[in-house]
Amino acid sequence: MATPLIVSEVAKAFTMHLRDGIRLPVVSNVSFSVRAGECAVLGGPSGAGKSSILKMVYGNYGVDQGQIIVDHHGQLVDLATANPRTVLAVRRDTIGYVSQFLRTVPRVSALDVVAEPLVARGVARDEAHARAAELLGRLNLPERLWSLPPATFSGGEQQRVNIARGFITDHPVLLLDEPTASLDATNREVVISLIEEKKLKGVALLGIFHDADVREAVADRIVDVTEFAAGKIAA
Amino acid sequence: MTDEPLLRVTALSKYYGSRIGCEDISFDLWPGEVLAIVGESGSGKTTLLNCLATRLLPTSGTASYRMRDGQWRDLYRMSEAERRFLMRTDWGFVHQNPADGLRMTVSAGANVGERLMAVGDRHYGNIRSTAVDWLSRVEIGEERIDDEPRAFSGGMRQRLQIARNLVTGPRLVFMDEPTGGLDVSVQARLLDLLRGLVTDLGLAAIVVTHDLAVARLLSQRMMVMKNGHVVEAGLTDRVLDDPRAPYTQLLVSSILQV
Numbered sequence: 001m002a003t004p005l006i007v008s009e010v011a012k013a014f015t016m017h018l019r020d021g022i023r024l025p026v027v028s029n030v031s032f033s034v035r036a037g038e039c040a041v042l043g044g045p046s047g048a049g050k051s052s053i054l055k056m057v058y059g060n061y062g063v064d065q066g067q068i069i070v071d072h073h074g075q076l077v078d079l080a081t082a083n084p085r086t087v088l089a090v091r092r093d094t095i096g097y098v099s100q101f102l103r104t105v106p107r108v109s110a111l112d113v114v115a116e117p118l119v120a121r122g123v124a125r126d127e128a129h130a131r132a133a134e135l136l137g138r139l140n141l142p143e144r145l146w147s148l149p150p151a152t153f154s155g156g157e158q159q160r161v162n163i164a165r166g167f168i169t170d171h172p173v174l175l176l177d178e179p180t181a182s183l184d185a186t187n188r189e190v191v192i193s194l195i196e197e198k199k200l201k202g203v204a205l206l207g208i209f210h211d212a213d214v215r216e217a218v219a220d221r222i223v224d225v226t227e228f229a230a231g232k233i234a235a
Numbered sequence: 236m237t238d239e240p241l242l243r244v245t246a247l248s249k250y251y252g253s254r255i256g257c258e259d260i261s262f263d264l265w266p267g268e269v270l271a272i273v274g275e276s277g278s279g280k281t282t283l284l285n286c287l288a289t290r291l292l293p294t295s296g297t298a299s300y301r302m303r304d305g306q307w308r309d310l311y312r313m314s315e316a317e318r319r320f321l322m323r324t325d326w327g328f329v330h331q332n333p334a335d336g337l338r339m340t341v342s343a344g345a346n347v348g349e350r351l352m353a354v355g356d357r358h359y360g361n362i363r364s365t366a367v368d369w370l371s372r373v374e375i376g377e378e379r380i381d382d383e384p385r386a387f388s389g390g391m392r393q394r395l396q397i398a399r400n401l402v403t404g405p406r407l408v409f410m411d412e413p414t415g416g417l418d419v420s421v422q423a424r425l426l427d428l429l430r431g432l433v434t435d436l437g438l439a440a441i442v443v444t445h446d447l448a449v450a451r452l453l454s455q456r457m458m459v460m461k462n463g464h465v466v467e468a469g470l471t472d473r474v475l476d477d478p479r480a481p482y483t484q485l486l487v488s489s490i491l492q493v
Contacts, residue, residue, distance in 0.1 A: 014477075015479070016484070017480075017481035017484050017485075018481070018484055018485060018488060055476065055477075059470060059473060060470070060472040060473050060476045060477065061473070061476060061477040062469075062473060062477050062479060084455070084456050084469055084470040084473075085265060085268075087470055087473075088455055088470070105427065105430065105452065106423040106424070106426070106427050107423075107424070107427045108427070
C-alpha cells in the first residue's frame with residue numbers, strides 16, 4: 001500500500017497586495033510523510049506555520065511550490081496542483097478534517113451537521129443519524145442538544161460536534177487542528193481513545209495539539225515545523 | 236457522479252459597443268455543482284449570467300449544454316423555440332426581484348402550476364397537489380395557495396419564485412442575487428432552504444452575488460470578476476481563505492466582522 005500522505009518540498013508565502021505587495025514567507029522546503037496507522041504531530045511555537053501546513057494539505061490554502069501527494073482510491077493525486085473538482089472528491093472520500101472552529105449553518109441541527117459527511121458519501125440518512133448519535137453520546141454531548149443548531153452552543157460543545165463530524169467517516173487520512181483546545185479532561189480522554197481507534201484502523205493522522213498531555217498520549221512522531229521556517233536559509 | 240460536465244463555456248465575450256461587458260470567460264460546470272460568481276456592481280457578473288441563460292447573446296465565444304438525452308448543443312445556435320423549452324423545463328432562473336420571475340396577479344398555486352402545464356401536465360388535481368407540496372417545501376402554508384404574490388412579503392415572494400423554478404425538476408438553475416433585497420433574518424432562512432434544496436435535488440447552479448457569505452454557504456467553486464474579467468477562480472474556501480488576486484484580497488478584507 002502506498003504511503004497515504006507525502007508532503008514534499010512545499011513552500012508558501014502570502015503576498016499582501018493591499019500593503020504594497022509585502023511578501024510574508026510562511027514555510028519553505030516542508031517535507032514529511034505520514035504512514036498508515038500513525039499519528040504525526042506538527043510541533044513548534046505559534047506562528048511557525050503549523051496551521052498553514054494543515055490548510056495546504058486540506059486544500060484551503062494554495063501551495064506555491066512543491067507537492068502534496070495523497071493516495072486517493074489507489075491513485076496518487078498531487079493536491080498542490082489538483083483542480084477544485086478533484087480536491088472536493090479527495091475531501092469526500094480520502095481526507096477528513098477537524099477544524100478548530102465550527103462554521104455553523106443556520107437551522108441545521110447538530111445531528112445533521114455530524115451526519116452530513118456520511119450522507120454526502122451515500123449512506124442512508126437513518127444509518128448516518130444512528131452513527132452520529134453514537135458519537136455524540138460518546139463525546140457526552142447532552143441528548144437534548146442534538147436536535148438544535150450548534151450556533152448557540154458553548155465552545156466545548158461546538159468543538160465536540162466538530163470532532164464527531166470529523167471522526168464519523170472512515171477517511172484514510174485525518175487532519176486534526178487542535179481538536180481538544182476547549183475540552184474538559186473527560187472529553188479529552190474520549191478524543192484520545194477515538195484517535196487510538198483510528199490508528200488501529202490504519203488511518204494516517206496529522207494533527208496540531210497545544211495540549212502537552214494529549215500530544216504525549218497520541219503522537220508517534222513530532223514533525224518540527226521550525227525546521228521549515230521560511231527565513232531559515234536566508235538567515 | 237457522471238464524468239461529463241453539464242455546461243461548457245469557452246472564450247465567451249460580450250461587448251456593449253466598445254465597452255466590455257465580460258471578456259474571454261471559460262469554465263466547465265458539472266452536474267450537482269454550485270458555482271458562485273462574485274464581484275462588485277458593474278463587474279460583468281450579471282452580463283455573464285444573462286449570456287449563459289441565453290437572455291443575452293454574447294458577441295463571441297460558445298456555450299454548450301448537455302441535454303437530457305446526452306447530446307451536446309450549442310446554446311447560441313438553438314432555435315428560439317428550443318431555447319424557450321429548455322428554459323421552461325430543464326433550467327430555472329431566480330431573479331433578484333421576485334416580481335420579475337413571478338406573475339404577480341395570478342395565485343401562488345397558479346404560479347407554480349404554470350410551469351407544470353408548460354411541460355404538459357394537464358390534470359388539475361395533480362397540478363394542485365404538486366403545487367401544495369412545493370409550497371410546503373419552501374415553507375409557504377397551504378392556506379396561502381389561492382393568494383396572489385402581491386399579498387406576500389418579500390421573503391415569501393422569493394420562496395415562491397424558487398418553488399416555481401424547481402417544480403419541473405430542472406438540472407441547472409441560474410440565480411441573480413437571490414437574497415438581494417431581503418433583510419438578514421429572512422436571508423438566512425432562504426439561504427438555508429436553498430442549500431437544502433440544492434443538495435437534496437443534486438442541482439447544478441450558477442449564483443451571482445456580491446455577498447461573500449452567500450457564496451461561502453452555497454457554492455463549492457467561485458469566480459471573482461472585475462471589469463468584465465475573471466481575476467481569480469477556484470474552490471470557494473481556497474479563494475476566501477487564501478485570496479491571491481489584489482482585488483479578491485480587497486473584497487475579503489472589506490467584510491465587516493460581526
